[in-house]
Amino acid sequence: MEDRLGPMPFAAMSAAQQVAAQAVIDGPRGALYGPFVPLIRSPELMAAAQKMGEYLRYRSAIGTRLTELAILVTARQWNQQVEWAIHAPIARDYGIGEAVIAAIAARERPAFVLEDEALVYDFCLQLHQRQRVDDATYAAALAAFGEHGVVDLMGINGYYTFLAMVMNAAQTPAPSSTAAPLSV
Numbered sequence: 001m002e003d004r005l006g007p008m009p010f011a012a013m014s015a016a017q018q019v020a021a022q023a024v025i026d027g028p029r030g031a032l033y034g035p036f037v038p039l040i041r042s043p044e045l046m047a048a049a050q051k052m053g054e055y056l057r058y059r060s061a062i063g064t065r066l067t068e069l070a071i072l073v074t075a076r077q078w079n080q081q082v083e084w085a086i087h088a089p090i091a092r093d094y095g096i097g098e099a100v101i102a103a104i105a106a107r108e109r110p111a112f113v114l115e116d117e118a119l120v121y122d123f124c125l126q127l128h129q130r131q132r133v134d135d136a137t138y139a140a141a142l143a144a145f146g147e148h149g150v151v152d153l154m155g156i157n158g159y160y161t162f163l164a165m166v167m168n169a170a171q172t173p174a175p176s177s178t179a180a181p182l183s184v
Helices: 015-026 043-059 063-077 081-093 098-105 115-130 135-170
Strands: none
Touching: 015 043, 043 063, 043 135, 063 081, 063 098, 063 115, 063 135, 081 098, 081 135, 115 135
16 A cells, blocks of 8 residues: 655645644654654644644553553554554553453454453443443443543544544554554
């Protein structure tokens, strides 16, 4: 597949694009990569997206381990190779087990050891596949994470779906990774 919206040299960017790109480069990501490569074509959209993503990825109310799990479920639902290549190793580093990651990649329900991981998985899968969350799962998530955490979990699913749509349409190539590519 051809990368439809590949990297742009910084010098070729408009002033607005340079400002938006520099904000990403100066932030916790440290570089313009992944979804921000195609998004730079719309600097205001990219700036808004990266600000939301910075919060959801690095400071969500459910914590980094569960955030990374939600990202993997979303990446799998959208067959999103870039997000999988980036986030499967990060999820592993934050304590998501290799068996859980492999099961998600295979579209199988993992044999969870931790209840909070099973809850996040169920919540995310229902939201993606049914476009809603059943009462029992919602109540369990509310009890475990509070309203703030539940809203952040919904936001993580929505944000990473947005990124998946952008990169799937742009045909953004996955970076090299220790994670095996998703089968599609």
